[in-house]
Amino acid sequence: MPVANPHRYARRRGLLAATAALLCAAVAGCAPQDDSDSAKSPGPAPGGPAGKGSCGKGKLATETAGKLTVGTDKPAYAPWFQDDDPASGKGFESAVAYAVAERLGYGRSDVIWQTVPFQNSFAPGEKKFDFDLNQISISDERRRAVDFSPGYYDVRQAVIALKDSPAAKATSVADLKRVKLGAQVGSTSLDVLNDVIKPGPRPAVFQKNDFAKTALKNGQVDAIIVDLPTAFYITSAEVKEAKIVGQFDAEGGKAEQFGLVLDKGSALTACVSGAVDSLRKDGTLARLEKKWLSEAADAPVLK
Amino acid sequence: MTVKDTVPESSDKSEKKGAADAYVPSARRVERERFKRARARRATAVAAGSTLVTAVALFLLVVNSPGWPRTRETFFSAHYAREALPKVLEGLLLNLRLLLVCGAAVLVLGLLIAIARTLRGPVFFPLRALATAYTDFFRGLPLIICLLMVVFGVPALRLQGVTTDPVLLGGTALVLTYSAYVAEVFRAGIESVHPSQRAAARSLGLTGRQTLRFVILPQAVRRVVPPLLNDLVSLQKDTGLVSIAGAVDAVYAAQIVAGKSFNYTPYVLAGLIFVALTIPMTRFTDWITARMDRRRAQGGIV
DSSP: OOOOOHHHHHHHHHHHHHHHHHHHHHHHHHSOOOHHHHTSOOOOOOOSSTTSTTOSTTTSOOSSTTOEEEEEOSSOOTTTSSTTOGGGOOSHHHHHHHHHHHHTTOOGGGEEEEEOOHHHHTOSSOOSOSEEOSSOBOOHHHHTTEEEOSOSEEEOEEEEEETTSGGGGOOSGGGGTTSOEEEETTSHHHHHIIIIIOOSSOOEEESSHHHHHHHHHHTSSSEEEEEHHHHHHIIIIIOTTEEEEEEEOOGGGOOEEEOOEEETTOTTHHHHHHHHHHHHHTTHHHHHHHHHSOOOTTSOEEO | OOOOOSSOSSOOSOOOSSOTTOOOOOHHHHHHHHHHHHHHHHHHHHHHHHHHHHHHHHHHHHHTSTTHHHHHHHHSOHHHHHHHHHHHHHHHHHHHHHHHHHHHHHHHHHHHHHHHHHOOSGGGHHHHHHHHHHHHHHHHSOHHHHHHIIIIIHHHTOOTTOOOOHHHHHHHHHHHHHHHHHHHHHHHHHHHSOHHHHHHHHHTTOOHHHIIIIIIHHHHHHHTHHHHHHHHHHHHHHGGGGGGGTOOOHHHHHHHHHHHHTOOHHHHHHHHHHHHHHHHHHHHHHHHHHHHHHHHHHTSOO
């Protein structure tokens, strides 16, 4: 009759209990505390433009105290930014970012630019930026994942094609149904392609507009869809052998707008929104638009 | 599991008639087996208990984390899984078509390059040098750069009669890179065949070509089946990279839905589908390997 060693049992059971206790402690202790609510100061009440009330510099719970961290993708494309340098203040979105910062009481030197790829701008979890601007269109579906400021630019989509391709002669949406089209992934240009044009040939979807431009030059697609300012820039500076075929009317009569992206439930949303509203009200946005973006009057509207 | 001894340990004196040669395990043996069973039960219970505790702990850790509700909505949304599934499956067709066509082309081309590299005789030197240069270059060139060069570079040449279709071009780039990998695998197999095999074949009167065809290659290929399948599984996942030129594969279809909705569920879905595809392939690899080991152990086929 073998006899079990009682001490060994005791030690084992102790070990098991200790492990269980450790694991439970880990669950209670390791769960990272959500510091976005507790550590940072509570969000200010929606006030008017910054500088007044609770929206001034120093009163905002920004990523880095006393600084405003602004995100955008790299490369940063013209005409939204110039020379891939968001900090230059040149280009429409760069100018808008500095105007918003100024309304919130942050000078040029208090703005930090942070590279944020499009995919990361809506990832859950801690954001590395206070707000992000990257030609991101506002939609109700996206509002479930992030906060948006009010729109800072009303955008229209346009078609560009090589001058000698049959797609360049299109005068209506129906004319585009039989051509090979391309657009960038995640863009509302792609939504217009799929929902408005609904072409027969399978559309090409590109990671970056750079690839779309190359494919257009190579004749791998007949036409690509981009927003109107980008279309003007591409046809006037980058692919001169292409032309704007036409632009699209806003879907459902509601203009599509680019908005600043903030973390869901960010404490800054109210103040940043107030700043954008006041920039629109006093005509600053219109002035910047005139300065940096071409007039869109001469592109025919495709029905 | 109990161990059945055929020889009783102690002959029992109180045997009944009729059951004279019936085996009756000794008391000591019964006790020993009972003890063993008890130990086994206890081990199982402890293992189950500790697994349960770990699982519960991990579950609680995830579910009680402050970001869990948002994570669940962002990565495990049933609504977006349903929306993305048909598109992801449609994209998967492209992955599978590429895998079949490129896989076959890679095997053939890789074998040809490996043979070119292992040809003997001074007259074949240029061929050997070319094959070596090819494998060196394409094994070292990052696949994504190879794809960009082929997919956007070839159409830029504006050659008459050369396709500009991104899928065909992307497939070509995959074949270029992967045939370099596979050629090295085949070469390793060819060089692992003992020289005496070649000598024996030649002494029996087989020509050089026959020796390669009937003696060397069958042994070489059989030896490198596992690494070959490894490369095929790798190719299966890299087929998605052709999407750089605008063709929509499974992962890209997921990205399109994710980019529109700002929800990551389609990625999770596409990832799970790829894993589900790889598992049968892996089991198949294991089975092939096991079968070959069995044959080799029997000494039946060299």
